[in-house]
Amino acid sequence: MIEAEVKLPVAELTEIKEKLLKTGFKESAIIEERDTYFDNKQGDIRTNGEALRVRETIDHQTGKSRAQINFKGKKLDTCTMTRQELETGVEDGEICKNILRAIGYAPAAPEVIKDRTMLQNGSVTACLDYVHGLGEFLELEVLVSSEEEKDAALTQIENILNSLGYQISDTVRTSYLSMLQKR
Numbered sequence: 001m002i003e004a005e006v007k008l009p010v011a012e013l014t015e016i017k018e019k020l021l022k023t024g025f026k027e028s029a030i031i032e033e034r035d036t037y038f039d040n041k042q043g044d045i046r047t048n049g050e051a052l053r054v055r056e057t058i059d060h061q062t063g064k065s066r067a068q069i070n071f072k073g074k075k076l077d078t079c080t081m082t083r084q085e086l087e088t089g090v091e092d093g094e095i096c097k098n099i100l101r102a103i104g105y106a107p108a109a110p111e112v113i114k115d116r117t118m119l120q121n122g123s124v125t126a127c128l129d130y131v132h133g134l135g136e137f138l139e140l141e142v143l144v145s146s147e148e149e150k151d152a153a154l155t156q157i158e159n160i161l162n163s164l165g166y167q168i169s170d171t172v173r174t175s176y177l178s179m180l181q182k183r
Contacts, residue, residue, distance in 0.1 A: 003072075004153035005081040005141045006161065006171040013128045013136045017117065019164055020126050025119035030060045035112040036097055037177050038105040046108070049074045051175065054100070056093040067093030079168050080157075082150060085143075112176045124156060131176050133183065138164075 010016055021027075034056045039045045045052050051072040058065045066089060073084035090096040097107065112131065119126040127139040140160055142153035158168055 001085055002076070002144050002147065002150055003081075003083060003085040003141055004144060004150050004157060005083075005139060006157055006168065007081055007173075008138045008140075008161070008166060008171045010136050010138050013117075013130070013138070016138055016164060017119070017128055020119050020121075020160075023121070023160075023163060025121040025124075025126055027117065028120045028125075029116075029118040031116050031118070032058045032060065033112075033114050033116055035114075035177070037108040037112070038097075038100050039108055040105055051177075052100075052105070054090070054093050054096050067091070067096060069096055075173065076147075076150065077154075079173075080154060080171065081173055082154065108177060108181075110177075110180050112180060114176070123153070124160065126160075131180075134176060134179055137176075 035053045036056075037046075037051060037053045039052070051070070053070050053072075054067060055070060056065065056067045068087050068089045070085065070087040072086075076082045076084075101107070110133075114132065115130045117128040119128070123142050125139075125141045127137075127141065129137045129139060131137060140157045142156060144150055144153050161167065161170070
């Protein structure tokens with residue numbers, strides 16, 4: 001899969017949520033995500049512009065928790081966060097992290113913790129994030145199965161950004177982990 005994605009620092013998530021709801025988005029989840037990123041001893045994964053993480057999620061509406069392992073490839077363009085994404089659920093996030101440690105991967109500090117409200121409108125997911133230590137962000141994402149579908153997804157995302165009063169040039173291409181490490 002390819003995740004067409006943009007990330008935008010914002011001042012007021014409540015206003016953005018109201019605007020998105022008026023345009024047909026529906027709230028789908030309120031969750032907390034804890035991301036632990038890993039790299040090998042040489043630092044090859046991050047140096048290559050890729051990411052390997054274990055995500056542990058708690059759903060605040062149901063109380064259920066889940067975990068997954070995720071790999072993100074190199075960014076596919078110069079303007080957005082779009083890249084190949086491979087992920088699958090794991091039964092126990094802590095055991096998964098211990099397996100990665102046992103085979104030579106080390107966690108990158110700090111852990112990324114975010115409170116996320118997810119909204120959905122067709123194939124577009126809007127993530128309203130409060131990232132602990134960083135502040136508020138809007139992510140707009142569309143999962144596509146091929147490179148050919150990527151441009152149409154990014155056009156769809158750009159149209160939503162424009163309707164909110166933003167441009168692609170307002171977005172950032174830096175991961176939350178990198179932002180936290182620079183603080």
